[in-house]
Amino acid sequence: MSGAPVTVRVQRDDFDLAAEVRALSASRHDIGAIVTFSGLCRDEAGSLSALELEHYPGMAEAEIARICKQAITRFGLQAATAIHRYGKILPGENIVLVVAASPHRQAAFDGANFIMDFLKTSAPFWKKEHAADGSSGGWVSAKDADDSARDRWSKS
Amino acid sequence: MSGAPVTVRVQRDDFDLAAEVRALSASRHDIGAIVTFSGLCRDEAGSLSALELEHYPGMAEAEIARICKQAITRFGLQAATAIHRYGKILPGENIVLVVAASPHRQAAFDGANFIMDFLKTSAPFWKKEHAADGSSGGWVSAKDADDSARDRWSKS
Amino acid sequence: MARVDLVYFAWVRERIGKAEETLELPDSVVTAGDLLAYLKTLGEEYETALEHENVIRVAINQEHVDHHEPIAGAREIALFPPMTGG
Amino acid sequence: MARVDLVYFAWVRERIGKAEETLELPDSVVTAGDLLAYLKTLGEEYETALEHENVIRVAINQEHVDHHEPIAGAREIALFPPMTGG
Numbered sequence: 001m002s003g004a005p006v007t008v009r010v011q012r013d014d015f016d017l018a019a020e021v022r023a024l025s026a027s028r029h030d031i032g033a034i035v036t037f038s039g040l041c042r043d044e045a046g047s048l049s050a051l052e053l054e055h056y057p058g059m060a061e062a063e064i065a066r067i068c069k070q071a072i073t074r075f076g077l078q079a080a081t082a083i084h085r086y087g088k089i090l091p092g093e094n095i096v097l098v099v100a101a102s103p104h105r106q107a108a109f110d111g112a113n114f115i116m117d118f119l120k121t122s123a124p125f126w127k128k129e130h131a132a133d134g135s136s137g138g139w140v141s142a143k144d145a146d147d148s149a150r151d152r153w154s155k156s
Numbered sequence: 157m158s159g160a161p162v163t164v165r166v167q168r169d170d171f172d173l174a175a176e177v178r179a180l181s182a183s184r185h186d187i188g189a190i191v192t193f194s195g196l197c198r199d200e201a202g203s204l205s206a207l208e209l210e211h212y213p214g215m216a217e218a219e220i221a222r223i224c225k226q227a228i229t230r231f232g233l234q235a236a237t238a239i240h241r242y243g244k245i246l247p248g249e250n251i252v253l254v255v256a257a258s259p260h261r262q263a264a265f266d267g268a269n270f271i272m273d274f275l276k277t278s279a280p281f282w283k284k285e286h287a288a289d290g291s292s293g294g295w296v297s298a299k300d301a302d303d304s305a306r307d308r309w310s311k312s
Numbered sequence: 313m314a315r316v317d318l319v320y321f322a323w324v325r326e327r328i329g330k331a332e333e334t335l336e337l338p339d340s341v342v343t344a345g346d347l348l349a350y351l352k353t354l355g356e357e358y359e360t361a362l363e364h365e366n367v368i369r370v371a372i373n374q375e376h377v378d379h380h381e382p383i384a385g386a387r388e389i390a391l392f393p394p395m396t397g398g
Numbered sequence: 399m400a401r402v403d404l405v406y407f408a409w410v411r412e413r414i415g416k417a418e419e420t421l422e423l424p425d426s427v428v429t430a431g432d433l434l435a436y437l438k439t440l441g442e443e444y445e446t447a448l449e450h451e452n453v454i455r456v457a458i459n460q461e462h463v464d465h466h467e468p469i470a471g472a473r474e475i476a477l478f479p480p481m482t483g484g
Contacts, residue, residue: 018174021194029199029247035268036192038177039484042259043185053483054408056476059460060483084483091185096484103198105398106305109269112191116261116484122462124476125483126408139409142480149262195398209397210322212390215374240397252398261484272398278376280390281397282322295323298394 004072007081008065010055015083015097024079024099031078033108037098037116043091049132051140053086053095056124060084067118075111077102082115084125117149160228163237164221166211171239171253180235180255187234189264193254193272199247205288207296209242209251212280216240223274231267233258238271240281273305313338316383320361321392324368327361337383344370345379347389367394399424402469406447407478410454413447423469430456431465433475453480 007024009015017036025031041051068080081099089095096119100111121142129137163180165171173192181187197207224236237255245251252275256267277298285293313336320328341350348365351358362368370377371390383389399422406414427436434451437444448454456463457476469475 016174017177017192018172021173025196025248029197030201031196031248032198034192034194034196036173036190036194037261037265038190038192039261040181040187040190041185042188045186055483056405056407056457056460056478059457059476062460063462092181092187105193105195105272106269109193109265109272113262113265116265120484121481123483124407124457124478124481126479127482128408139479140482142482146484211397212319212321212371212374212392215371215390218374219376276398277395279397280321280371280392280395282393283396284322295393296396298396302398 004077005079006065006068006072007079007083008061008068009083010057010060010064011083011085012087014085014094017097020081020083020097020099024081024101028078030103031101032103033105034099034101035105035108035112036100037096037112038094039096039116041089041091041093041095043132047132048091048129048137049134050091050130051089051095052128052130053084053089054126054128055084055086059124063123064119067115067122070118071100071111071114074114075100075102075107077107077111080111080115082119084119084123086125114153117146117153120146121150160233161235162221162224162228163235163239164217164224165239166213166216166220167239167241168243170241170250173253176237176239176253176255180237180257184234186259187257188259189261190255190257191261191264191268192256193252193268194250195252195272197245197247197249197251199288203288204247204285204293206247206286207245207251208284208286209240209245210282210284211240211242215280219279220275223271223278226274227256227267227270230270231256231258231263233263233267236267236271238275240275240279242281244286270309273302273309276302277306314341314384314386316386317388319388319390321390323393324361324391327357329357341383343380343382344372344377344389347383348379348391351391362391368392369394400427400470400472402472403474405474405476407476409479410447410477413443415443427469429466429468430458430463430475433469434465434477437477448477454478455480 102108127140258264283296
């Protein structure tokens with residue numbers, strides 16, 4: 001829906017899932033479904049001590065906003081929120097949050113899924129691993145699977 | 157994953173999205189993705205004043221738990237939570253919550269989506285509408301679209 | 313004769329006019345479908361409630377069953393419309 | 399000669415050894431691909447950073463572009479590896 005509110009933030013601090021859902025749904029009674037996606041830092045069976053997230057300020061926000069607006073148009077979302085953290089992130093901590101609201105459930109699922117797939121492949125963020133043994137695990141490589149996940153949205 | 161924790165509740169009171177996500181993810185560092193689905197009562201452009209949710213106590217919990225366990229096995233979820241409310245629910249209020257956790261994002265999306273599709277078609281709940289003009293809008297009819305949404309999971 | 317607890321939900325409950333009852337079923341009632349047919353002989357309210365037999369869902373001991381399934385061993389049989397939760 | 403701000407991220411930044419710089423580009427640099435080829439003539443660190451040209455992503459004025467696209471009008475050009483956020 002055009003005019004549907006889009007909230008995009010790129011920030012060092014953690015976010016509050018419930019507060020973001022409330023902000024997006026408060027004082028309206030036409031939302032039937034809200035899907036949230038939280039991406040968290042895994043410890044990779046204890047081998048990872050932290051992730052360091054680098055981003056391209058300005059472009060990161062712009063790309064994510066563009067993706068959210070595409071999702072709103074394509075799936076008829078009533079609202080979309082995307083928050084991406086940067087800096088040092090420890091295992092168990094949040095990295096990214098996506099929230100999609102719609103009158104019906106499948107659009108909310110598809111909208112959040114679409115936003116995540118495109119965010120992963122086109123929002124300018126890069127992850128560096130810090131290994132638990134003190135060494136730098138180096139930069140995370142992009143996965144072909146993420147490109148495939150994105151490309152399935154252009155099939156239908 | 158067998159042994160993955162399943163939390164199922166059928167209750168009159170509202171639930172707390174953030175608390176449920178915290179309960180499922182606290183003190184573990186192996187979760188990479190958490191998808192939540194919240195189903196809300198829509199006011200149908202002002203024509204609906206409330207929904208009345210009836211359920212079959214005992215069977216409702218058992219069916220939802222069975223569906224969650226299927227999703228855990230099928231998608232390799234690390235944990236699943238499903239909470240369904242009953243009684244009178246006003247527009248803007250929550251009806252149902254599903255939370256799915258997994259190491260990777262698509263499994264979490266698919267797991268939550270699968271649980272919702274089966275919950276809608278096989279968990280023993282029934283909705284009665286109360287119209288804003290004071291009349292009873294009667295019992296909500298089951299939708300063919302919900303059967304189709306469920307049946308797509310047996311295709312692949 | 314088998315003694316069984318019957319429970320009804322939503323518009324099945326409203327049309328029959330009660331939420332539950334205990335009945336002695338004749339031996340001729342073998343399947344869930346037989347039960348529906350038998351109940352319809354008990355009065356107009358049952359006839360109205362179960363008019364469209366094919367949409368009525370049956371659960372035995374809190375598990376969904378098809379109409380052709382036997383009810384032997386049932387302690388509790390539930391009849392209800394298609395579900396509309398979620 | 400066109401004056402343009404260049405910004406580098408992740409291992410492109412680390413290998414070039416700086417996060418940003420302003421360069422005067424010769425008129426022969428027309429496309430994003432030309433820019434990559436030109437930068438590789440500036441020193442070993444650029445050669446190492448941009449060795450696998452095809453994986454380097456380019457953004458002009460904070461929008462993704464393909465290597466064959468012209469850089470005319472660019473105020474800021476960013477070079478970086480494939481993205482790994484989310």
